[in-house]
Amino acid sequence: MAFQHQARKVTRVVVKIGPFSGVVMDSFTFAFEVLKEDEELLRHAHLEIIRPGPRLCCSLCGREMDAESGDLSFEHNMLPGQLFSKGKRCSHCGQGSLYPSGGDEILLMQIEME
């Protein structure tokens, strides 16, 4: 893309990585650093990662909500089936159990170049 636009260098790359995408952030940023060294055009690029918070959906009323801290274990950016074992219920209808909604995106959002 940088070639197409006859850019001399890429200055910023913005990606959006969902909480349930399975992407390990440390590995992702490490790989970007390696790529920077290999690729002249990227040498001065700054990587910006947008990380939307996890969303949950109610199995009964279907409403979506943000997960509260402690709902899920996010150490590895994945969720074990902990929600269920915690017996956490929907804060709207008070009945339904919650499951993860979306959040598996790995998007290239913007590239800034000169």
Next chain:
Amino acid sequence: MCDTCGCQTTKQGHQDRKLLEINKSLLAANDSVAQKNRKHFGEMGARAINLISSPGAGKTTLLEKTAELLSGEFTFAVIEGDIETERDAQRIRAKGIPAVQITTGGACHLDSTLVHKGIHLLEKELGKGSPGLIFIENVGNLVCPAAFDLGEHKRVVMVSVPEGSDKPAKYPRAFMGSDLFVITKVDLLPYFDFSIDEAIRCARAINPGISVLTLSAKTGEGMEGWMDFLKSESMNQDENVA
């Protein structure tokens, strides 16, 4: 100082800066080939099923047993994915089922481009005949295959009893996108601390709509549920047209 990014360049220096809005999935290339595969399967008059599990959960054995139990209600063919060797395709062919092998040469999952190659190989093998179902047996791995749409119509994730009932909790992504969860080797339940309840509970916490089957390809226990699922899939051709 530049007020856009705080660098030391004067504003003048940034005049030729371009910002491209892309907003595309990094998996977009894979997904678009997957869509073509889905259409291709549909034109062949077949439904495709992507089988995902760890190595050794019994994917090939389940397909062998399925071949033995066929009673003319549907037919199937197999695209085998492995890192190396033709072994799995040979096992399936030995049961009289058309099979092609794709080897990834190191990659731990199939992607839609590899499957596209597999479809063309399979068409050669099949000639003019068309099976009702085409299995894509993924590389044994519960992690990476989950992220790649291959163009399948249904995704089946398998866990065998010796692996332990914590698999859905530990590999949630594989269960999030699957339609059916098959617990295999249930003849071994007396010898392992596998809780079917725990496995189902964790799978449904992640994906409340997932169906579950328990079976043993060795003893034949639970195989009728599997055969019923396949039969109804093979008749479910409507979605292909859409």
